[in-house]
Amino acid sequence: MRAWLGILVAILVVALAQPAGVLPLAAWVRQQVGLPAMGWTLLVALGLSAAACLLPPAPRTGQRRPDYTVLTVAVLLMLEPVLHLAVLAVSGLVLTTAGAQALLPAGAPGWRSGLAVEILIFVVVVPIGEEFFFRGRLLPWLRTRLGTISAVTISAGFFAAAHGQVIQAIIALPVGILLGWMRVRGAGLGACMVAHGVHNSLFLVAGAGLIAVPVVAPALFLGGAFLAAVSWYFHLRPHQRAWRKSLGAFALSAIVIAALMPGWWRLQDSLWARGVHRLCRGWRIDTSELLVRILVQQQRGCCSPQRREHLLSALAVQPCENGYRQVGILAVLAPDRLSQLPAAVAWEDAAVELMEDISARPPPYYEGELARRLGLALPAAFVDTVLQWPQLLPRWLALPAYTHEAALQLSRCEPGRDRRILLTQLEVQFPGQVAAVIVALPADQVTALEIRHLRRHYPDAESWVARVVPPPERP
DSSP states (O other): OHHHHHHHHHHHHHHHTSOTTTOHHHHHHHHHHTOOHHHHHHHHHHHHHHHHHHSOOOOOOOOOOOOOHHHHHHHHHHHHHHHHHHHHHHHTTSOOHHHHHHHSOSSOOSOOTTHHHHHIIIIIIHHHHHHHHIIIIIHHHHHHHHOHHHHHHHHHHHHHHTTOSHHHHHHHHHHHHHHHHHHHTTOOHHHHHHHHHHHHHHHHHHOGGGGGOTTHHHHHHHHHHHHHHHHHHHHHTTOTTHHHHHHHHHHHHHHHHHHHHHHHHHHHHHHHHHHHHHHHHHOOSOHHHHHHHHHHHHHTTOSOHHHHHHHHHHHHHSOOSSHHHHHHHHHHHOHHHHTTSSOHHHHHHHHHHHHHHHHTSOOOTTHHHHHHHHHHHOHHHHHHHHHHOGGGHHHHSOTTTTHHHHHHHHHHSOTTHHHHHHHHHHHHHSTTOHHHHHHTSOGGGOOHHHHHHHHHHOTTHHHHHHHHSOGGGOO
């Protein structure tokens, strides 16, 4: 009776962790209590620990078993890249917040405010509480009644359900099966807790975005292979050639991993592009925020040329329903292709609408880069926007910091109205600094318009003219 009471307590605790789409009542209860997400995670871990205390302890065998902690962590590390591919595959089929954060993370990983508390909860408290219940008490209790395979499967399924979200459950199910199998094969409860803590620390410190980072998979494979070799070395002692066998096993593993990585990366790139394409078409998020996330991934090296080509091909077959979202994505990924598309007037109108949307919001860190890329792709739209809102130029092309960027934007404008407007607006916002922009232009891009501008606004215009035009060609 006491054991069934513990199961009932665990079911209630897991039910409270379910999202609104699965169990609306649980979401209502969480809203009424008002605890933050971290508080609920801690409450679930403590509730599972209380449920574990009601279940009978695992029977003791009385035999001394080897320590499988290092081996358990090693196998888990080698499982992680496979789980990452699974998350990418599911993200291309189902639109979830966790999947979006894995594909296009919002923030940069690393130290942040409150990280120490998060480490204490997610790396220490949560693994201890969850492993104490699932592998310490529930698994042995089920094993005596249902057998090993059923016990491992059911406990892992319950473990996945406790994580609530679809993406987290997809990761938790194989992890639960692995830890349950290692437990029945002789690993101690402490080994499961350590491996669980290592798994949580990867996502906590590196962020969910590590799922899509290309270098993560070989690093995890090699790290797992190395730890497996270390574990094998200690289990082979006092064999006189233990270190040679361990080193040979690691070397062979490294060769196999190196041979598999090209195909692995191709599959990862394809899955990433498919998932991001789904986000671009169906994610209900502000377009400027979506573009900033894509831009951040591109600047961090996660949006490789191969991934970009996959994504551009998908957008060509199935474009975004929102016109200015499609324009913005193409401007970030391939500005040169945007200007080659048909219906240029419609694209420029969409670009103006997008830049208006950007200008109406507080200036985020990457706002200027976003506007500059749009301007290079559709310079007429950029000129129309700064003509209507001249105050945007200090946010997008501040001089002298962006002299070369301003020169590049000026060179993209057609000689005539657009170039004259941009020169005038730059001179109004940054008097006396536009001459440096004209000097930064390629020699074949300097026209009579720039020469007249120098002579009209600068007393020492001839010295500036001499720097941009050879004497025989001066007008």
